[in-house]
Amino acid sequence: MTSIEYIIDHSPALIIAIPLLGAFLTPLVSRLGSRIRNVFVIIVAMLTAFLVFLLASDVFSDGIRTYIFGSQDLTTPVVRILFEVDGISIFMAIISVLLSLLAAIYSWSFMKKYDGLDKYYTLLLLMTAGMLGMELTGDMFNFFVFLEITSISSCALIAFWTHKGEAVEAGFKYIVVSAVGALFVLFAVALLYGQYNALNIATLANTIQYSFLDKIAFVLLITALGMKAGLVPMHMWLPDSYSQAPSSVTLILVGATQASLYGVFRMCFTLYGGVFADGILSSMTVGWFIVVLALVTILIGVTMAIIQTDFKRLIAYAAVAELGYMFLGIGVGLTAMGTSYGKTALDGGVFHILNDALDVGLLFLVAGSIYYATKERDLDRMGGLARNMRYTSMFFIIGLLAVAGMPPMNGFASKLLIYESTYQLSPILSIIAILSSILLLAVFVKVFHSVFMGPELPRFRDVQEVPRSMLLAMGIIALIIIVIGLIPGIVVENIVQPAANSLVNHLDYISHVISIGGV
Amino acid sequence: MFSIDTGSGFWNPILWVLVIIIAFLMMYILRSLGRKDYRKTTEQIKPFLSGNPELEKDKMHVRGSNLYWGFRESLKGFYNVLLKLHSGNTSDYILWFVVIMAIFFIIIGVI
Known part of the structure; x- marks a missing residue:
């Protein structure tokens, strides 16, 4: 076995261990100086990203990879945890680790002036470990534990600017919503464990009977994770939290929200996949329920965004609308399960997760840059900033076009897949989705005019472009957006379709554990 | 490599990029046909507001x-309801969670 193969073998564990260890070492490294600490955090994030990409290349070429913590003999009844990494797990991990790395780079200058950065970076790495854990684990209780790690570290980071009352309030709201959601997830896990004496997702998926208690567990899991994912009308915590957190934190919060969305996928398509496949539970009924909620999410998100005057709150509502597009893809995929357009919708929904993370993430970083340079978030008090902040305004244009689904940006490619497949289910749904996307463009045209266009305002005459680390983070995202937009075929074929296929082929997930003697 | 199959058609961004390049070329040609006596340092750069002072x-x-503004005014009724729902009260956030859970449970229970 070569050293690379050895690293790949242990990468599921290392991907969690490195940021976790890095988080606890950060306060110690901080003693050596702020520059060394920043370099250390970026190295930890880069190392984690390297391992994720290494594991991704392995999973996309050789299929599912399982990692066992504890006894390797799966037939003996001892405590152990299985990590099971398939296409969708690693797809989500790529997004999470990318956002974390970029947030660490952006934070270098953005957070420079603030105190308590040893705690900030510790929480940032803890949140990274939490998200990755949620995405890689194959164990229900372990999923709950990582959900809690993500929620607690997110809450502390949202309320990081404790001198602002609103940030503390947003943190409080977030922890209340997260705690309630996590409690119901734990209750669902207990219901499943009580019946089947198992916590492994593949084991549960293989034995699930869809009893009355399983129905309750399904409702609890989907609703709780749906709330954490920002599904309307359970989205109201999202604009509060996204707008009050530092922009670098908001970037990772997008990843944390999507990790909960991943949870919805895993429960629907894997844990209860057999129930749908056998026709015990109608995928059409659940699919339509998700489609209706998705459309409401898009409409409420976009109409609320258009009336906002707070820059970050406006982007947060746009992010809600974007989540609606992902749910629409998944909903149509479930409704039309087994058809070719159902699969296209699923591809579109999964592809849009990646695109949304990049597009909305870039816009949040731009909002952070504007705040850094002007100390303003109110659109009514801004104007003419394109003169002094040329790079930032250029990045905003890229983010604007991408999030509104304008060709040839990445957002267009995923939205097109969703539109065309949704049209085949019902043309009116597709028309509503397209019109909402046009409204989204109108929303960001308003922002572009208010912030960057117009005469040079006297109080912003001395405003300067943001430091290089912030430009670098925004530049990397903008570059990825353009590249994905220009080569969507490669991305869909090599990353998106394997991820979507792993959702559809839930038996692969189960049979992999069976093949190593786990069920 | 560049294009994706959407099921009922395809999308190739390279074609779009070519169209954009042609549009920019046309724009550049039209711009170069414009007047050459524009000077940045003169009064030419001042905004013209029908003779009114700036x-x-x-x-x-x-x-x-x-x-x-017109969009908001015409949808005032809709926005009044929407803003009332976004109360900012954490209890309401949890209430919506319970409502959706109840609806979903009814749907699942009926099936």
Whole structure:
């Protein structure tokens, strides 16, 4: 076995261990100086990203990879945890680790002036470990534990600017919503464990009977994770939290929200996949329920965004609308399960997760840059900033076009897949989705005019472009957006379709554990 | 490599990029046909407001909340309801969670 193969073998564990260890070492490294600490955090994030990409290349070429913590003999009844990494797990991990790395780079200058950065970076790495854990684990209780790690570290980071009352309030709201959601997830896990004496997702998926208690567990899991994912009308915590957190934190919060969305996928398509496949539970009924909620999410998100005057709150509502597009893809995929357009919708929904993370993430970083340079978030008090902040305004244009689904940006490619497949289910749904996307463009045209266009305002005459680390983070995202937009075929074929296929082929997930003697 | 199959068609961004390049070329040609006597340092750069004097820069800028005023006014009823729902009260957030859970449970229970 070569050293690379050895690293790949242990990468599921290392991907969690490195940021976790890095988080606890950060306060110690901080003693050596702020520059060394920043370099250390970026190295930890880069190392984690390297391992994720290494594991991704392995999973996309050789299929599912399982990692066992504890006894390797799966037939003996001892405590152990299985990590099971398939296409969708690693797809989500790529997004999470990318956002974390970029947030660490952006934070270098953005957070420079603030105190308590040893705690900030510790929480940032803890949140990274939490998200990755949620995405890689194959164990229900372990999923709950990582959900809690993500929620607690997110809450502390949202309320990081404790001198602002609103940030503390947003943190409080977030922890209340997260705690309630996590409690119901734990209750669902207990219901499943009580019946089947198992916590492994593949084991549960293989034995699930869809009893009355399983129905309750399904409702609890989907609703709780749906709330954490920002599904309307359970989205109201999202604009509060996204707008009050530092922009670098908001970037990772997008990843944390999507990790909960991943949870919805895993429960629907894997844990209860057999129930749908056998026709015990109608995928059409659940699919339509998700489609209706998705459309409401898009409409409420976009109409609320258009009336906002707070820059970050406006982007947060746009992010809600974007989540609606992902749910629409998944909903149509479930409704039309087994058809070719159902699969296209699923591809579109999964592809849009990646695109949304990049597009909305870039816009949040731009909002952070504007705040850094002007100390303003109110659109009514801004104007003419394109003169002094040329790079930032250029990045905003890229983010604007991408999030509104304008060709040839990445957002267009995923939205097109969703539109065309949704049209085949019902043309009116597709028309509503397209019109909402046009409204989204109108929303960001308003922002572009208010912030960057117009005469040079006297109080912003001395405003300067943001430091290089912030430009670098925004530049990397903008570059990825353009590249994905220009080569969507490669991305869909090599990353998106394997991820979507792993959702559809839930038996692969189960049979992999069976093949190593786990069920 | 560049194109994706959408099931009922395809999308190739390279074609779009070519169209954009042609559009920019046309724009450049049209611009180069324009007047050559424009000077940045002269009064030519001042805004022309039908002979009226220019106000302070702060008063000249169209603010964010000025945009789409008509849209908001025509949907006032809708927005009154929507804003009332977004109360900012954490209890309401949890209430919506319970409502959706109840609806979903009814749907699942009925099936």
